[in-house]
Amino acid sequence: MAKVEFVDVTKTYPDAAQNAVDHVSFSVEAGALCILLGTSGSGKTTLLRMVNRLSDPTSGVIRVDGTPTVDQDPIALRRRIGYVIQQVGLFPHLTVEENVRVVPSILGQSASETSGRVDELLQLVGLEPAEYRKRFQRQLSGGQQQRVGLARALAADPSLLLMDEPFGALDAITRGRLQDELLRIQRETGKTILFVTHDVEEAFKLGSQVVVMDQGHLMQEGAPVDLLARPANAFVGKLVGSANVLRQLEYLPASAACESGGDSSAPRIAAHATLLDALLQLMQSKRRTLTLEDDGRDIGQVTLSGISNVMAAARQTAADQAAEAAEQEPLPARVEGAAPTPDLI
Ligand SMILES: Nc1ncnc2c1ncn2[C@@H]1O[C@H](COP(=O)(O)OP(=O)(O)OP(=O)(O)O)[C@@H](O)[C@H]1O
Numbered sequence: 001m002a003k004v005e006f007v008d009v010t011k012t013y014p015d016a017a018q019n020a021v022d023h024v025s026f027s028v029e030a031g032a033l034c035i036l037l038g039t040s041g042s043g044k045t046t047l048l049r050m051v052n053r054l055s056d057p058t059s060g061v062i063r064v065d066g067t068p069t070v071d072q073d074p075i076a077l078r079r080r081i082g083y084v085i086q087q088v089g090l091f092p093h094l095t096v097e098e099n100v101r102v103v104p105s106i107l108g109q110s111a112s113e114t115s116g117r118v119d120e121l122l123q124l125v126g127l128e129p130a131e132y133r134k135r136f137q138r139q140l141s142g143g144q145q146q147r148v149g150l151a152r153a154l155a156a157d158p159s160l161l162l163m164d165e166p167f168g169a170l171d172a173i174t175r176g177r178l179q180d181e182l183l184r185i186q187r188e189t190g191k192t193i194l195f196v197t198h199d200v201e202e203a204f205k206l207g208s209q210v211v212v213m214d215q216g217h218l219m220q221e222g223a224p225v226d227l228l229a230r231p232a233n234a235f236v237g238k239l240v241g242s243a244n245v246l247r248q249l250e251y252l253p254a255s256a257a258c259e260s261g262g263d264s265s266a267p268r269i270a271a272h273a274t275l276l277d278a279l280l281q282l283m284q285s286k287r288r289t290l291t292l293e294d295d296g297r298d299i300g301q302v303t304l305s306g307i308s309n310v311m312a313a314a315r316q317t318a319a320d321q322a323a324e325a326a327e328q329e330p331l332p333a334r335v336e337g338a339a340p341t342p343d344l345i
């Protein structure tokens with residue numbers, strides 16, 4: 001059973017010219033880290049807020065653990081779901097420890113019951129309890145506040161976390177660190193996470209599943225590599241940077257450039273390594289081919305020209321889609337927040 005299911009979900013705000021979310025359907029499996037990716041105003045926050053009933057769909061159904069949200073008590077539902085937002089929302093007059101303890105104490109747990117748990121959570125999010133437990137929000141950096149926000153969201157041990165651009169206000173280095181921590185926490189705890197971002201790099205780094213939204217519509221859903229290699233339309237192609245050679249190299253598997261044949265003396269590379277790994281190995285070994293292996297079995301070879309062909313094909317697909325889109329009316333929506341797509345080859 002999927003952890004969260006959106007079935008033909010539409011949200012219409014009063015007096016709005018168009019639906020904020022328009023007939024959206026997709027499922028998030030338990031333990032997945034699902035990214036909602038899209039431009040400003042595409043309906044990401046609206047989708048997220050309907051999961052914990054901060055708002056309800058105008059039509060369609062959202063199921064959490066198999067039960068429609070509208071059949072679940074909003075307060076009880078929210079206690080089972082962690083929620084992290086960009087503005088963090090720590091209580092300024094409470095210490096870090098008290099902030100983290102808010103939800104467990106609402107659930108009736110005493111301070112003595114939760115004190116060990118608070119330390120565990122602070123450690124989990126990378127804050128040394130002895131140093132930070134008694135601090136107030138004003139004594140924390142933005143990144144540290146966000147860590148406390150994450151610890152607080154995890155305090156009631158929810159199986160589902162909703163995160164709305166949680167790292168949006170942080171500098172690139174702090175943001176990268178928190179992304180790494182989130183991946184580690186997710187590996188260790190197996191929680192299902194629905195994570196909103198408009199940052200493609202963040203989506204690709206974190207997501208096992210990416211849902212691309214534009215103007216309330218779901219444009220495409222799949223693994224990052226699927227979006228990159230097979231964008232459903234020009235909008236997705238442009239947003240994820242299908243013509244971005246560096247991103248192709250970084251995310252596409254070496255197996256994408258597999259050709260038949262092989263030289264048994266050639267260096268070996270695993271099929272799941274990236275094209276970038278293959279390219280670097282070719283350069284470092286100064287060899288013309290690499291033998292591609294999958295589970296110890298030779299499945300073909302990778303050459304420089306093979307890699308170059310994959311890149312050229314991806315660029316051609318992106319160019320064809322852009323040309324096709326240019327012929328159609330209306331023109332696709334503007335792409336804010338999309339990474340630049342340098343023309344490297
Ligand atoms: N409470 C509301 N009342 C009326 N319209 C709203 C309301 N909340 C959101 N909208 C509209 O719904 C659309 C989707 O908004 P939403 O906040 O879901 O977008 P988003 O993808 O999260 O954007 P951003 O990246 O800027 O946060 C927008 O056009 C927005 O103006």
Ligand SMILES: [Mg+2]
Binds near residue numbers: 044045046164
């Ligand atoms: Mg939003």
